[in-house]
Amino acid sequence: MFRPHVVAGNWKMHKGVGEAESFVRQLEDRLEEPSRRDLIEEDLLEVVIYPTALCVHSCLISRSSDLIQVGAQNGHWEIKGAYTGEVSIGSFAEEGCGYILIGHSERRSLFGETDQDVRRKVEAVMGTGAKAMVCVGELLSEREEGRTFQVVGSQVRSAVNGLPEEFVSKRLTIAYEPVWAIGTGRTASASDAQEVCAHIRGILKEIFGPQVANGVRILYGGSVKRDNTFDILKEPDVDGLLVGGASLEVDSFLGIVDEAI
Numbered sequence: 001m002f003r004p005h006v007v008a009g010n011w012k013m014h015k016g017v018g019e020a021e022s023f024v025r026q027l028e029d030r031l032e033e034p035s036r037r038d039l040i041e042e043d044l045l046e047v048v049i050y051p052t053a054l055c056v057h058s059c060l061i062s063r064s065s066d067l068i069q070v071g072a073q074n075g076h077w078e079i080k081g082a083y084t085g086e087v088s089i090g091s092f093a094e095e096g097c098g099y100i101l102i103g104h105s106e107r108r109s110l111f112g113e114t115d116q117d118v119r120r121k122v123e124a125v126m127g128t129g130a131k132a133m134v135c136v137g138e139l140l141s142e143r144e145e146g147r148t149f150q151v152v153g154s155q156v157r158s159a160v161n162g163l164p165e166e167f168v169s170k171r172l173t174i175a176y177e178p179v180w181a182i183g184t185g186r187t188a189s190a191s192d193a194q195e196v197c198a199h200i201r202g203i204l205k206e207i208f209g210p211q212v213a214n215g216v217r218i219l220y221g222g223s224v225k226r227d228n229t230f231d232i233l234k235e236p237d238v239d240g241l242l243v244g245g246a247s248l249e250v251d252s253f254l255g256i257v258d259e260a261i
């Protein structure tokens with residue numbers, strides 16, 4: 001089944017409002033070039049950025065088209081309430097965020113986000129029009145102990161078990177990000193990425209059947225650069241990339257977008 005590629009840039013806690021707006025304008029100008037614009041408009045490729053919560057609104061209003069989608073790096077599952085410092089997933093979606101990133105390894109390791117929290121956030125996205133991009137991935141020690149499939153499998157099952165098929169096939173994206181590859185310069189080999197992404201698709205097949213599972217985009221993330229994009233994306237179960245460091249400069253991000261085409 002054909003699955004349009006997604007290239008998503010996670011800016012983490014980088015870029016203030018001015019910088020974010022200027023990035024969006026520059027990137028959009030370059031995506032307007034027909035070879036890129038046509039692919040996006042024909043739904044063959046999606047380009048997503050995840051700015052900080054503060055910059056979401058300015059990124060959204062700096063665009064003059066939908067060539068770039070803006071997502072939220074995190075959000076709270078409740079619609080509103082006494083949760084000082086939080087922003088709800090519902091309000092990000094209402095603002096115009098097309099994607100909500102959920103369970104990034106930095107959220108899990110630095111802010112104690114659990115599989116249960118991830119599940120609540122996925123369910124909160126279901127109540128909006130946005131798509132969920134759920135991050136999963138093993139620690140280096142877990143890989144060395146031969147537990148990659150077990151760890152990733154249980155993260156995936158807990159996030160998706162029992163979800164409606166319609167949501168899974170149309171609005172769920174999974175990003176496989178081995179924790180040892182994030183921000184380290186150490187990328188998984190294309191075959192390692194394929195092996196785990198295929199395992200994830202296998203779990204989705206087991207739960208939802210092949211038709212639903214074959215519609216879900218599974219991304220790889222972890223020290224992606226232009227140089228390794230092509231090899232990773234030619235793997236059959238890898239449908240896109242979640243990019244951290246290399247998404248911060250327009251040229252390097254666009255280099256990856258171009259390889260994904």
Ligand code: PEP
Nearest residue numbers: 182183221222223244245
């Ligand atoms: C990330 O933050 O999701 C990520 C993959 O970062 P990097 O590309 O810098 O490894």
